[in-house]
Amino acid sequence: MSALSLEDLHEADAPQNVALSRSVGWKDVESEWRVLHRAAHVRGVRHEGHVIAQGALGDYGSCASLAKMVVAKHHQGQGLGGRLLDAFLEEARARRIAVGLCATEQGRPLYASRGFQASGEIAVLFGAVSGPSAPASVVTLLDAERAVELDARFSGCDRSRMVRARAAEASTRLELTTEAGFALATDQGDHTLVGPILAESEAGARALLLGVAAAVGGKLRVDVPLPQAGFRSWLAERGLSDMGHRVEMAHSAPRMPWQAPERFALASQAWG
Numbered sequence: 001m002s003a004l005s006l007e008d009l010h011e012a013d014a015p016q017n018v019a020l021s022r023s024v025g026w027k028d029v030e031s032e033w034r035v036l037h038r039a040a041h042v043r044g045v046r047h048e049g050h051v052i053a054q055g056a057l058g059d060y061g062s063c064a065s066l067a068k069m070v071v072a073k074h075h076q077g078q079g080l081g082g083r084l085l086d087a088f089l090e091e092a093r094a095r096r097i098a099v100g101l102c103a104t105e106q107g108r109p110l111y112a113s114r115g116f117q118a119s120g121e122i123a124v125l126f127g128a129v130s131g132p133s134a135p136a137s138v139v140t141l142l143d144a145e146r147a148v149e150l151d152a153r154f155s156g157c158d159r160s161r162m163v164r165a166r167a168a169e170a171s172t173r174l175e176l177t178t179e180a181g182f183a184l185a186t187d188q189g190d191h192t193l194v195g196p197i198l199a200e201s202e203a204g205a206r207a208l209l210l211g212v213a214a215a216v217g218g219k220l221r222v223d224v225p226l227p228q229a230g231f232r233s234w235l236a237e238r239g240l241s242d243m244g245h246r247v248e249m250a251h252s253a254p255r256m257p258w259q260a261p262e263r264f265a266l267a268s269q270a271w272g
């Protein structure tokens with residue numbers, strides 16, 4: 001196993017990245033990986049022509065988001081995940097930046113062993129919204145740079161590469177006319193991922209969610225920070241179910257700047 005070396009992965013590897021994620025039960029799609037390759041440093045390990053380990057460090061300038069850490073089942077427990085994580089942490093250390101992530105139960109011990117600490121918790125909400133209708137306060141966001149500007153205001157770091165790449169892949173992009181706020185939604189095949197939802201108020205976040213539901217129909221997935229209790233109960237009333245929780249973790253900081261009160265939905269678990 002020690003002969004296997006880490007290498008940078010590129011957009012042409014996206015089908016293999018999706019296959020590896022799916023092999024551990026994740027529902028990744030290629031558009032997600034196109035965004036990762038455009039906005040993150042993707043590294044992995046190849047064995048006999050196949051990607052058997054992968055991870056991505058999303059560059060937010062003054063901090064970073066770590067995502068998509070997967071080792072193929074037959075190669076787990078042999079140190080590959082640890083080596084990949086150490087390489088990313090070395091990159092972050094050299095730049096003196098903090099790293100945040102959303103951990104699975106399986107990943108948590110690995111991150112804890114490298115000094116990550118819990119910084120928050122999120123709930124995954126899923127289902128079809130009953131009786132959606134687009135509120136008058138919501139309009140299509142035509143210029144991706146407007147999303148970049150709003151995101152920077154709320155997230156406190158430079159997520160512009162991610163926001164541009166996600167806006168380009170989005171099925172719906174909405175903005176509020178009544179306050180600062182926007183939402184993006186991406187097609188995941190059998191459902192739509194709504195995120196980020198960033199708004200000054202819960203009323204704004206609700207309007208954005210209803211606007212997305214009216215535009216795309218079908219089942220929605222929304223990853224909501226636990227402190228947004230009012231928004232979560234409202235989503236439950238509108239027909240979404242709580243599918244489970246995940247812990248957010250941070251390295252070299254107590255919490256990450258994007259864990260802001262105006263964050264009603266994560267961009268995705270990969271992107272915070």
Ligand SMILES: CC(C)(COP(=O)(O)OP(=O)(O)OC[C@H]1O[C@@H](n2cnc3c(N)ncnc32)[C@H](O)[C@@H]1OP(=O)(O)O)[C@@H](O)C(=O)NCCC(=O)NCCS
Binds near residue numbers: 069080
């Ligand atoms: C989480 C994951 C990436 C870890 O990769 P891995 O190659 O198996 O991890 P490693 O072999 O490097 O082990 C990492 C640490 O966990 C420990 N560990 C590994 N397998 C273990 C097991 N079966 N039981 C207990 N501890 C274990 C190791 O001791 C190691 O600690 P150390 O580096 O301090 O010695 C891998 O299990 C995986 O892909 N899981 C499915 C996808 C997932 O949940 N990813 C995490 C996303 S947040």
